[in-house]
Amino acid sequence: MQAFLEYTLGGIAVGMIYAAIALSLVLIWRGTRVLNYSQGGMAMFTTYVAWLVIRDTGNYWAGFAVALASGLVLGAVLERAVVRPTEGKSPLNSVIVTIGLLIFLEGLAGIIYGGQYRSFPAAFSVTGLKVGSVALGVSRSDVFTAAAVLAAALALAAVFRYTSVGLRLRATAFSPGVARLLGVRIGRVLTLGWALAGLFGALAGVLVTPSTFLYPNSMDSIFVLGFTAAVIGGLDSPAGAVAGGVLLGVVLSYAGGYLGSNLVLVYGLAVLVLVLMIRPSGLFSAATARRV
């Protein structure tokens, strides 16, 4: 029972990181039907930027803010420079180009920062919290992680719902052609979508790296699990992405806890294949997606 509680809470905390990656994928997929395979590479790169800032200034929050800002900029720049030219071509082109971006960013990080593992600080203490004598299996840092992703997701939902920018984002996702006819500057909206995706990726990067170390491939496994979470959520539903992330986090936490943690990625792959075989459109139907 004790272990069950720890696995559940720990799974939710990790799941929120998958949710952040999943959200970043969904933001791009909705607008352009492009799956951004470079998302993990982008998050790794912005985390290196944060690492530099923290090392030089000694201030965690400065690094945190710079990571988010550089995520925004990186997303926008990559969309304009590399992804835009694939528009209107076969989907294979965008898959190959974003894979190219991923390996380019990983190579570039290796050239600039070297391949060694670096430790990355956490914002808060990583020692486990207790209620009375009962260990909860989560730390202050985990609580911050979950809260930060949740806050960002809620902010995103508010932007979607209550602002005119959000309306344009939704209109573009719903029907780019009609949105264009109604005067939405589709190009700008798509760039904004990539920028927001870069922000969520960067957030996931700084939040997860304290527990994984920082190296050029450090986000690979987080990315594929985030992808799985997005698929569980149906790929075009932000709410589904968050739910999918938490669900995957909890399931993998049980699997890792009860069966051994070395094969977590294999369990993740099993979950992905199962979901795709049983319900390829995701567990959360697209109807809810339209409302968000």
Next chain:
Amino acid sequence: MTLARHTAAALGIALVLAALSVRLSPYRDYQMAEVAAYVVAVAGLTVLIGLSGQISIGNGAFMAIGAYASALLLLHLGWPLELVFAASAVIAALAGAIFGVAAARLRGPYLAGATLMLAVALPSVAGQYQGIFGGDQGLAVTIITPAFLGASFPPTRWLAWLTCAAALITLVLLANLSRSRVGRSWRAIRDDEIAASLAGLNVARLQILAFVVSAACAGLGGALLAVVTGIVAPGAYTLTLSIALLTAAVLGGLGTLPGAVWGSLVLVLVPSYLTNVAAGHGLSGGASSSVPIAAYGVILIVVMLVFPTGIQGGLRRLFGPMTPDAGILRGAPRRRAAASEHQKEGSV
């Protein structure tokens, strides 16, 4: 007819390669063997992407399956080499079939993501079952140069012969497959899935078949590479390998078998060159070994955006009218038109 023509061409190339391997230094023979091993894997991938229009970013994982299968078969059962290679291809094909059945319902980005996950997840299996797979150290693979070649026959030359023979056989089989009914069906599905299914093609089954063929090629390539390098370790079968295979296929020209050869040549010869150049310019060891990785990315992006037909497409444009192979000549404009239509076919 095509089988006879392809076989004759392969025999001719085999003679040239054999003559070449005698003149080359042992190190160049070794590189030749490496190229041949990659050609097998890249050819399977280029057929999958270029002909059937599906994409796999996980063929490095199928190479790992073939490599471990061959190492275990040699180590525990001591099977003859040709049997080991065939078995490795079959085992990888089985793995591909299991995965392909699950993946057949998936459109491009889903399949790419699922195979990407396979590539990331599989190396952890080797760490979990250390007793079988030897953990991070991996398994040693040793083969003996046959006695009839004489005691002074260089082992690297035998490796080059072995792998080049396997590569040529694979290329002949793939060339026939792509000219056959199956190959035509793959192109039909690639260009218009709905039309193909209305014409009576079983889209799912054909797509799984393409995936299985590419997995079998990757498995054979992995088995060959295991024999060439003499070791199978999880560190060699990372996501980077899978993306390197993709880079070779894209650079050579998707869907073209000669392109797989050009791409594999680049894959073997260029990274060590780039690493040396970078180290010569004062980069540290870790940093200079990342230069080829960044270069893969640049190649993938630039080729896809600027000249999507790759090296083979460029060669065809340069030398097309003079190519002696009339079949390619007649086929070329038609195929190019189909390819560009394929590019235009919108992002749905």
